[in-house]
Amino acid sequence: MLSDADNAALYDVLNPWDPARSPCDAFYSGLVLAADTVLDVGCGTGGMLRQARAAGHRGRLVGLDPDLAALDRARRSADVEWVAGVAAEAAWDGEFELATMTGHAFQSLIGDDELRASLAAIRTALGYGGRFAFETRHPQARAWEDWNPSNASEITDPAGRRLRVSHHVESVVGDVVTLTETTGDPDGTVLRVDRASLRFLDVPALAGFLAGAGFAVEAQYGDWHRGPVTGASQEIVTLARRI
Incomplete structure (x- = not known):
């Protein structure tokens, strides 16, 4: 059998964080390195924040995830804050310039109430004008x-x-x-x-949830090279700003 710890280690094999090879990773790493304070919601084993610190990020980096085995691997890097929990229960108030949800983690928010509570908590964690970056697979x-x-x-x-x-x-x-x-x-x-x-939410549904939570969509892309969302797009990559 594979234990939770084994599975977390396997995740790193299947999903190595590598901005040099992955346009997705490069997209997020650029945002993280440009922000002084970052909250990564659904951080998993922490690859993005660990790489950002190794690349010279000197500000505050916080990873949030309910998976304790994944956090155990993340905590190999003691220079990042690792917190156990889910988005809806986050209690930070105006402490971050950027929040992220990578790896399609946003799609794990299923019910409307869970989604609204999560967005509200992420908005509260951001300072005014703070940005929330995430992606979903286009239905x-x-x-x-x-x-x-x-x-x-x-x-x-x-x-x-x-x-x-x-x-x-x-x-x-x-x-x-x-x-x-x-x-x-x-x-x-x-x-x-x-x-x-x-x-799998489409563009109008995403816009409705974000507006209801107090976000304005700053930009939306259909690929990791910042191309527009089209009828052939496989992703909806969203940058939203707290208003």
Whole structure:
């Protein structure tokens, strides 16, 4: 079996933070390095903030996540503040210039009440004029149609084990997709199954939630090179400002 600690280590293998190779990582790293105080909501194992500190960021960096095993890995860097919790329960008040949600973490906010409470807490954590940067998969791209066992990937984890990671969509109900991620041996032995739901909001729905929470959309992009949102965009990358 794979423990929570094993799974957190595996996440770093599957999702290394590398601005030199990933346009997504470069986009966020540029914002972080330009801000004096940063709150990363859903920081996971902390790759973005750890890399920012290593790149010379001298201001306050705070990572927030409910996954204790992921935070244990993040805490290998003691020069960043790591806090256990969810966005809706954040209690900072006007302390940050920038808030981020990377890795499509925004899509894990499912219910309207959870989403509104999370946005309200993030807005309160920002100073006036502070910015909130996040991305969601554009529902028009129907990314979930590729989440099936035929697209499984095989990797080697930090312990040297060969593993097979596959996905299966259980349901698509309205704008919420529920899926499982199965990690196992290449021979098919199942080591771990994780279940998650993701919400796919379109541009008008996002705008409504942001306006209701006291944000103004400053910019919205359809790709990581700051191109416009079009009928072919796979992402909705949003920069919102506290008003």
